[in-house]
Amino acid sequence: MSTEPELLILGGGCAGLSLAMQLAALGRDCPRTVIIEPRTVYANDRTWCFWGTPAAPLADLSCHQWSTMMVRAGRKIAFVDCAAMPYRMIAAADFYAAAQRAIAANARITIAAGERVTTAPVKRNGRWQVITSGASYSAATVVDTRPAAPAEPGGATLWQSFSGVEIDCDEAVFDPACVDLMDFSLKDTGRIQFVYVLPLTARRALIEVTVFDPMPLAAAGLADALEQAVAARVHGLTYQVRRAEQGILPMGAMAPAAPVDPDYVRAGLGNGAARPSSGYAFQRIQRWAAGCAARVTAGQPLQGHVADPFLLQAMDQLFLSVLTAQPASAPALFVALFGQPDAARVLRFLSDEGTLTDYLALIAALPARPFLQQIPATLQRVLRQRRMASA
Structure with a gap:
């Protein structure tokens, strides 16, 4: 592994790996790249969803898709026919595996797994010096996909906090044809709170509780609501938890981070990738990564996410x-x-x-x-x- 790559990607999550996949496809034109990633093993720890046709980026990785969605508020229900643009789900395990295969196929990209950046990057003599827990790197360009700031009050107009579990129920209780996109049936808490259900089969579903609020909430703050949401769906039947996922997404950043240097690019969920009104980011990240690869081919410098119109x-x-x-x-x-x-x-x-x-x-x-x-x-x-x- 080179400690003097052309490109250093800080963070091997969705944005970092998406960029790596696009660069790997360039073959010999791919810059020598190292990805700094604290994890040593990738787990099936999340899902990404989006509306898209089979031509959408990475749509072939979809493990499920739905043509109908429902939004419920009391007695009012809106059913949405999305057959022309199905709602697709990509499991983290499938995405991580595809990314690792693409990286392994191009010797010009490597992942420094189990390494964490320990000091703030510094530019000396035209190159970025980055010290990690495992090595010292000197790179011409850095793409930093780590959050620019922690999730805290004032860091975004609203925070989308969610916590969920994928469960197997002993009997068929779910409608695998319809996604509960937003169900506002939980007890009123004075905040925007809804249940999100992805029915994978008649007995299996991912059930999440989501809150939009100026205050970001950890999974513990959503535990009671999640328990209520699951109980309301299984109707007293026995079920087993297969896995859990949780996260906090920015909805409308209050103050975007100023560019550090043309050769230091910020990208990813906490740096402009998330759509302010929804928190959706997966397809926006794919478009950004493809744009970066095109810029490499054209001999142009990389750039972060372009501001919306x-x-x-x-x-x-x-x-x-x-x-x-x-x-x-x-x-x-x-x-x-x-x-x-x-x-x-x-x-x-x-x-x-x-x-x-x-x-x-x-x-x-x-x-x-x-x-x-x-x-x-x-x-x-x-x-x-x-x-x-x-x-």
Whole structure:
């Protein structure tokens, strides 16, 4: 393993491995790359979901897909037909295995497993010096996929905290044809809280509790709600827990990290990959990684995630502003959003493929008053963030 690579990737999670897969496909044009990853073994510790056709990046890794989704708020239910753009699930085990196969096939990329960065990278004589628990590296370019800041109040407009378990039930209790995308049936806690169910078979499902709140919550803070959610689904039947997963995603960063240097690129979930209004990041990361590989081929420097267009930023921030100011309105808003007549519009919007016509239709489907009240503050926030990002 070279300690003087052309490229050093800090973090071998979704973003780091996605970039590595794209670079590995370049063959001999791949820069000499080392990935610094604290883990020694990759576990099946999470899932990534997105709406996409078979042509979507890494769609072939999907282990499940669904053509129908449901959003429930009390007696109001919106069923969404997403057959044209199925909701797909990729298991971490499959993604990690595919990434490791791609890396193993190109000798120009290696993973320094079990190593952790111990000091802040420093640039000397035009190269980045990075010290880890296992070695000292000198690289021309660094891609840092680690979170720029810890999850804490004020670090994002809202935090999406989730905790879930994949269970096997003794009897058939799940509908494997329909995803419970958002079920607001849990006891009211004064915060935006819903149950998310991915039915894998009639007896097996991933059940999660998700909270949107200015305060990030660890799994322990969601334990009681998760227990209630599972109990409501299994109806007293015996079940076994196969695995657990949890996480905290940023929804609308308050202050994007300023670029350190053109040769020091920040990327990944905590550095602009997550869609502010939803927290979805997988496909955005794939597009970024493919763009980086194209830049390598063209002899151009790598770059981080490109800012969303102004209108999309404004819509995301406006929606987050309403959720923050009026959390009690969230269930009705989401039912209205997913219940509008043309489901394809909302799916395109959530997948970053929306048109101006889609935006206008979605706005028309939502109650006007709460959004009108938040427009002035939202525009100020978006303009401030754009100025900071371009500084």
